[in-house]
Amino acid sequence: MTEPPPQLRISLTAPESVPLGSKVPIVIRLENAGETALELYLRGRTIAYDILIEDATGEVVWRRLEGEIIPGIIQIKVLDSGEVLELSHDWDQRTNRGDLVEPGSYTVRGSVLTDSPEPMVSPTKPLLVVSER
Amino acid sequence: MSRFILAASAVALAACSDAPNGVTAPTDAAFRSDVAQNRLAALFAKASPAVLAIGGTVFGDNDEVNHRLVFGVENERVIPAVRTVLAQLGAPGTDYEIRVTAPIYQVATLRDRWRPTQAGIQIHFVNYLCSMGFNADLGSQRSFITASHCTNTQGGVEGTQYYQPLSSVDATVIATEVDDPEYFNFKTDPMCPRGKLCRYSDASRELYSSSSVESTRGAIAKPSGVNDNSLDVPDGSSFTVTEQGDVGKDATVNKVGRTTGWTQGKVTATCVNTNVSGSRIHQLCQTFVDAGVGGGDSGSGVFQITSGNNVKLVGILWGGSSDGSMFVYSPFSAVVKELGALTATQ
Secondary structure, eight states: OOSOOTTEEEEEEOOSEEETTSOEEEEEEEEEOSSSOEEEEEETTTTOEEEEEEETTSOEEEETTTTOOEEOOEEEEEEOTTOEEEEEEEEOSBOTTSOBOOSEEEEEEEEEOBSSSSOEEOOOEEEEEEOOO | OHHHHHHHHHHHHHHHHHOTTOOOOOOHHHHHHHHHHHHHHHHHHHHHHHHHTSTTEEEEEEETTTTEEEEEESSGGGHHHHHHHHHHTTOOGGGEEEEEOOOOOOEEETTSOOSSEEETOEEEETTEEEEOOEEEEETTEEEEEEOGGGSSSSSSOOOOEEBSSOTTTOOOOOEEEEEOOOOBOTTTOTTSOTTOEEESOOOEEEEEOOTTSOEEEEEEEOOSSBSSOOOEEETTOEEEEEEEOOOOTTOEEEEEETTTEEEEEEEEEEEEEEEOTTSSEEEEEEEEEOSOOOTTOTTOEEEEEEETTEEEEEEEEEEEOTTSSOEEEEEHHHHHHHHOOOBOOO
16 A cells, blocks of 8 residues: 555544643544545554544644554555544643643544555644633 | 569559559669568568577567667677678678667566565465565475565464565465464563563464475575665575674664565664554564555565675564664574574575
């Protein structure tokens, strides 16, 4: 698998606004929007996917795969026509250093590692962290 | 006269397809062209084998469009020898052209079918892809080594069956898993963190199925370039394993794997106790390298170039960073400690 096939749709869902300190459910979806089955070459025995949270300045405050050593195996995953693969993670609003983030505007982006040099990347979604008063 | 009739008939047949109700007489130019082409074809039949027997020649072509023979050579130094042969065959200079051209190699990629097998090529089991680490003998058992996680179950032997490059390309089972030590916990070795399962090498041994599956011990496929993601292996070129053992920090090491090809970089840390992402696995005393890696490179043999194409085999690659800029391997001494006294040299 070199480039993602055109009938593969990658999307990301996340709440638009969350209270400070609450869990943020983030889901990356890979959907086969075509009429024939697709073979995806995905990295890891457990599929390796990344989620990046960036603050308003563009600085990455949290990254799911930060510092991780990932096995270099490829799994061949078949997605039938119309089938969706979901990869989900609940972010605890802590940075990679372990600190709770500040209220404010952030962006969320997901990527799925394959055997290509570049991962499959989802669209970016805005995320507003609101302090509860 | 007979040649005229033959040529005229050929032209007439061609004309009939355009003018089904009549026959057009051949023109003088068409006749001359056909006679000339027949002569060139006869010359080519003699000249091609004679010219292409000369070292440094690349191709021979009878160019029917431009009515001449074309011979490709690797460099200008070959041209005089080609001219001599053609002169001996009575070919005037107007009958041929000699061009300097790039050599044409028989090229396979690391993802193609290889027989005999060698290190660095793609292997397939169940619905996973990895790379062949190295061919090795354990006593009389002709085997290859790859990563432990490149088996049906990481740790323990369940008889994983391997194909090369894919079962859909060649359904032959080339080898079967015969050794993949179980992972242990802190009770066995206090170096293992609580809650984790540990080993000192992410390596397993697979026994070749039969003598009909050929393998070359001590050969590592050598792609056409380093650190450029090339997977092409021109003319079956390879590195030769002449030594096996460990290396230390700052050594320059290499790997060849089916995803990122031949990558090279420095050892940045040794004996690093490493958690494996997405699992409870903890690999003890591993080596970190600043060099490229991708999904599918697991199992690649890691080696140090000692001289020319001679190399020292130093370990088995099993993982890397998410951005693919660094890889981690199990040192050769750890592989031998867990799998036995392997001989991997040619």
